[in-house]
Amino acid sequence: MKKEIIILTKYKKQIEEELKELQNESRPEIIKLLREARALGDLSENAEYQAAKKRQGEIEGRIKVIIATLDVARVVDPKKENKDNIGMGSVVTLKEKNKSKKIVYEIVSTEEVDLLNGKISNMSPIGETLIGHKVGDSIEFNEMTLTVVSID
Numbered sequence: 001m002k003k004e005i006i007i008l009t010k011y012k013k014q015i016e017e018e019l020k021e022l023q024n025e026s027r028p029e030i031i032k033l034l035r036e037a038r039a040l041g042d043l044s045e046n047a048e049y050q051a052a053k054k055r056q057g058e059i060e061g062r063i064k065v066i067i068a069t070l071d072v073a074r075v076v077d078p079k080k081e082n083k084d085n086i087g088m089g090s091v092v093t094l095k096e097k098n099k100s101k102k103i104v105y106e107i108v109s110t111e112e113v114d115l116l117n118g119k120i121s122n123m124s125p126i127g128e129t130l131i132g133h134k135v136g137d138s139i140e141f142n143e144m145t146l147t148v149v150s151i152d
Contacts, residue, residue: 002072006122007109008089009077012070015111019066022059030056069111083151086130088122091152094130097138097145107131 030052037049078089086092086107094103107130108114110121120127129141130148139146 004072004074005069005109005111006076006088007069007073007111009075011109011112012073012075015066015069019063019070022063022066026059027063030059084134086133086148086151090130092130093149093151094139094146095149097147102149103146105130 033052034049034056037046037052040046040048076088078087081087081089083090088107088109091104091106094105095101096103104118105126106117106119107122107127108119110123113119113121113124122128122131126141129139133139133148135148135151137148139148
């Protein structure tokens with residue numbers, strides 16, 4: 001049985017566009033480059049051919065990953081989710097007890113994680129801890145006490 005993954009609607013659109021570009025532009029382009037490189041002769045010492053084969057493998061690998069992701073994905077539209085509780089797609093503002101600095105996280109799927117921009121996975125320790133909480137809730141995490149200030 002395939003394991004379901006949860007992705008946001010905006011991520012689904014993003015990877016569908018990437019898939020289209022890979023299948024309709026990158027793949028035909030790399031096939032053309034391979035043909036041209038083959039025409040140059042000895043493939044064992046042909047750097048252009050080796051580079052094109054490597055790139056072809058990367059393109060085909062990414063296509064497979066996207067198709068597999070879409071095949072098992074359950075798509076969540078944050079606009080239709082309950083905004084009272086933290087869930088997928090929520091942008092959460094937290095405040096650590098006795099500190100003035102606020103922390104902002106967006107809860108996303110594992111495929112969308114971008115720690116530098118505050119995007120954390122729903123399956124990460126902090127993501128799992130936050131899911132289901134409401135504004136005003138105090139949460140204990142890694143010896144910190146966090147208060148949920150807002151949910152967008």
